[in-house]
Amino acid sequence: MLKYVIKRILYLIPVILLVSLFVFWLLYxxxxxxxxxxxxxxxxxxxxxxxxxxxxxxxxxxxxxxRYISNLVFKGDLGRSYRTRxxxxxxxxxxAGATIRLAFLAITFAVLLGIPIGIxxxxxQYSIFDNLTMIFALIGISMPVFWLxxxxxxxxxxxxxxxxxxxxxxxxxxxxxxVALGAQSxxxxxxxxxxxxxxxxxxxxxxxxxxxGQEQKVITRKHALANALIPITTVIGxxxxxxxxxxxxxxxxxxxxxxxxxxxxxxxxxxxxxxxGCVLFVAVTFALVNLIVDILYxxxxxxxxxQYM
Numbered sequence: 001m002l003k004y005v006i007k008r009i010l011y012l013i014p015v016i017l018l019v020s021l022f023v024f025w026l027l028y029x030x031x032x033x034x035x036x037x038x039x040x041x042x043x044x045x046x047x048x049x050x051x052x053x054x055x056x057x058x059x060x061x062x063x064x065x066x067r068y069i070s071n072l073v074f075k076g077d078l079g080r081s082y083r084t085r086x087x088x089x090x091x092x093x094x095x096a097g098a099t100i101r102l103a104f105l106a107i108t109f110a111v112l113l114g115i116p117i118g119i120x121x122x123x124x125q126y127s128i129f130d131n132l133t134m135i136f137a138l139i140g141i142s143m144p145v146f147w148l149x150x151x152x153x154x155x156x157x158x159x160x161x162x163x164x165x166x167x168x169x170x171x172x173x174x175x176x177x178x179v180a181l182g183a184q185s186x187x188x189x190x191x192x193x194x195x196x197x198x199x200x201x202x203x204x205x206x207x208x209x210x211x212x213g214q215e216q217k218v219i220t221r222k223h224a225l226a227n228a229l230i231p232i233t234t235v236i237g238x239x240x241x242x243x244x245x246x247x248x249x250x251x252x253x254x255x256x257x258x259x260x261x262x263x264x265x266x267x268x269x270x271x272x273x274x275x276x277g278c279v280l281f282v283a284v285t286f287a288l289v290n291l292i293v294d295i296l297y298x299x300x301x302x303x304x305x306x307q308y309m
Contacts, residue, residue, distance in 0.1 A: 027276075068273075092277050095257055096258075098257055105177075106177075106178045107236065118133075118197065123201070153165045177256060196229075209223055
């Protein structure tokens, strides 16, 4: 198991390099001048030129990228923000907590709602409940996060006045962003749970358990769900990783001071070190979540554990 974990961590190195190269190239070819954005429209051309020289923006692409990677690999330095002049690590550290909390709340909401609904839909296949569930799941998957977020604000904040429309400091402020961000994940987990359960409950050992007179609840919980957890766990892990990146629009709509909002502000200012830091944070988090999911497989299914021993 330890060798497998080390191997997966080493795989992160080429992933980080490729992601860094691609994002750095996109920022390099994007129209706009970071120096002009930093100094504002009132700055003279000489001041802009001096700042470009100071930041190394006049160097060729591969010189800039090589300098960035060199500092990252050998010094663990993500650079300093062009806008605030603060270390990127510090900027991300100040915002990461809100994004992780939002993603965790959203995936918790999705799991607590999606798995039970998916189980009931599978057990009562083709019933009215199952048909309605699949309709709502399709709507949930098709509904953009920003649109749902605005609807929730209009209903629960503006019309009813039950919940605050912005901020992320109190539990009441967590509800709307978590629901808006987790709605699509509820639909995905529901559909995957239903599909996995339907595949399992048609197996011979389920029919044998029924023939022995075991209660339906026991069969569903101990036999069916236990053997359907592998694909469900995979989807949950993937969804959590996507929520870390998908929190961008949610944080902007609900004014949450997280990584997503920081990334949007940094892109507007063409703050290259800060954008790179935010992208790498999301990429590494996504990869680590997938690694944790793979490790969880060994606890869910002993057959998987035997492959790593």
